[in-house]
Amino acid sequence: xxxxxxxxxxxxxxxxxxxxxxxxxxxxxxxxxxxxxxxxxxxxxxxxxxxxxxxxxxxxxxxxxxxxxxxxxxxxxxxxxxxxxxxxxxxxxxxxxxxxxxxxxxxxxxxxxxxxxxxxxxxxxxxxxxxxxxxxxxxxxxxxxxxxxxxxxxxxxxxxxxxxxxxxxxxxxxxxxxxxxxxxxxxxxxxxxxxxxxxxxxxxxxxxxxxxxxxxxxxxxxxxxxxxxxxxxxxxxxxxxxxxxxxxxxxxxxxxxxxxxxxxxxxxxxxxxxxxxxxxxxxxxxxxxxxxxxxxxxxxxxxxxxxxxxxxxxxxxxxxxxxxxxxxxxxxxxxxxxxxxxxxxxxxxxxxxxxxxxxxxxxxxxxxxxxx
Numbered sequence: 001x002x003x004x005x006x007x008x009x010x011x012x013x014x015x016x017x018x019x020x021x022x023x024x025x026x027x028x029x030x031x032x033x034x035x036x037x038x039x040x041x042x043x044x045x046x047x048x049x050x051x052x053x054x055x056x057x058x059x060x061x062x063x064x065x066x067x068x069x070x071x072x073x074x075x076x077x078x079x080x081x082x083x084x085x086x087x088x089x090x091x092x093x094x095x096x097x098x099x100x101x102x103x104x105x106x107x108x109x110x111x112x113x114x115x116x117x118x119x120x121x122x123x124x125x126x127x128x129x130x131x132x133x134x135x136x137x138x139x140x141x142x143x144x145x146x147x148x149x150x151x152x153x154x155x156x157x158x159x160x161x162x163x164x165x166x167x168x169x170x171x172x173x174x175x176x177x178x179x180x181x182x183x184x185x186x187x188x189x190x191x192x193x194x195x196x197x198x199x200x201x202x203x204x205x206x207x208x209x210x211x212x213x214x215x216x217x218x219x220x221x222x223x224x225x226x227x228x229x230x231x232x233x234x235x236x237x238x239x240x241x242x243x244x245x246x247x248x249x250x251x252x253x254x255x256x257x258x259x260x261x262x263x264x265x266x267x268x269x270x271x272x273x274x275x276x277x278x279x280x281x282x283x284x285x286x287x288x289x290x291x292x293x294x295x296x297x298x299x300x301x302x303x304x305x306x307x308x309x310x311x312x313x314x315x316x317x318x319x320x321x322x323x324x325x326x327x328x329x330x331x332x333x334x335x336x337x338x339x340x341x342x343x344x345x346x347x348x349x350x351x352x353x354x355x356x357x358x359x360x361x362x363x364x365x366x367x368x369x370x371x372x
Contacts, residue, residue: 017160
């Protein structure tokens with residue numbers, strides 16, 4: 001049986017571990033559990049109105065959103081983890097009209113969008129009573145995902161299947177050898193899904209990686225608001241998204257802090273930034289902001305063109321990173337795609353990304369993407 005190591009138990013690594021064929025592979029997942037972006041995240045699954053010009057990224061995000069019904073069924077994701085709640089988008093009137101036209105066009109090859117409606121101020125408030133009465137667009141196919149709850153569910157499932165978990169930091173000795181507490185462990189293949197840590201992990205092997213860390217902070221309010229589980233999510237005009245969950249749990253986030261590096265300290269500045277951005281859209285903001293609150297803080301990985309990459313770097317080494325702020329939408333699908341490639345031996349990632357050597361180069365200027 002082939003031995004596989006996965007370094008990184010975030011949204012890609014954990015999904016990958018669950019979809020690998022454990023009749024073919026003996027899988028060990030290594031993750032020290034500090035600073036993980038997914039466990040600090042919750043967000044909106046609704047990529048269809050993005051105006052990003054990168055068509056490969058949009059294809060990945062679109063297909064990632066379409067993958068959620070299968071994911072929900074395969075791992076019994078209940079409403080505490082994922083729900084197709086619908087999404088409201090708040091923008092100035094002119095932009096709403098532009099987005100309506102864009103949504104109608106995008107629906108032609110993305111029926112997962114569902115129904116597209118322009119809501120009156122009164123209809124908006126009826127749909128999401130936390131908001132001021134303003135016109136919005138409602139997309140019925142939009143949903144919400146709690147990253148922390150997702151990882152918990154998938155880890156439980158993977159443990160039952162027989163995936164081995166090691167909660168420690170590791171390094172690479174070579175493309176088939178992991179150093180755990182300075183002791184080498186050999187594997188047939190190593191898969192690195194460690195977010196921004198990928199850059200440091202590959203450095204000893206002579207690779208230069210286009211990655212940078214970005215700090216993200218999310219606010220979790222435990223309110224007494226009834227029926228919050230029936231509310232749609234709201235993409236506000238500004239920094240913050242409003243994400244209601246069951247039992248009065250209201251999430252607000254997240255920040256995008258490029259200069260914070262690996263600092264995981266929660267800050268008052270983040271609270272002020274997010275609440276100030278959201279306040280003008282809320283009918284009774286203090287009903288939320290005065291409730292007991294907790295921070296979630298993690299570190300995302302970004303590339304220069306804000307696009308993820310994944311695939312085979314060498315015959316024994318597979319990599320995936322650069323999810324950025326769209327990781328909850330694209331990450332599970334990337335994990336699934338990598339598992340299918342490993343299970344079948346068939347690899348073709350070009351529909352979703354640039355060539356891997358655009359993001360990773362050897363210090364000797366040799367392209368080592370396993371396909372050259």
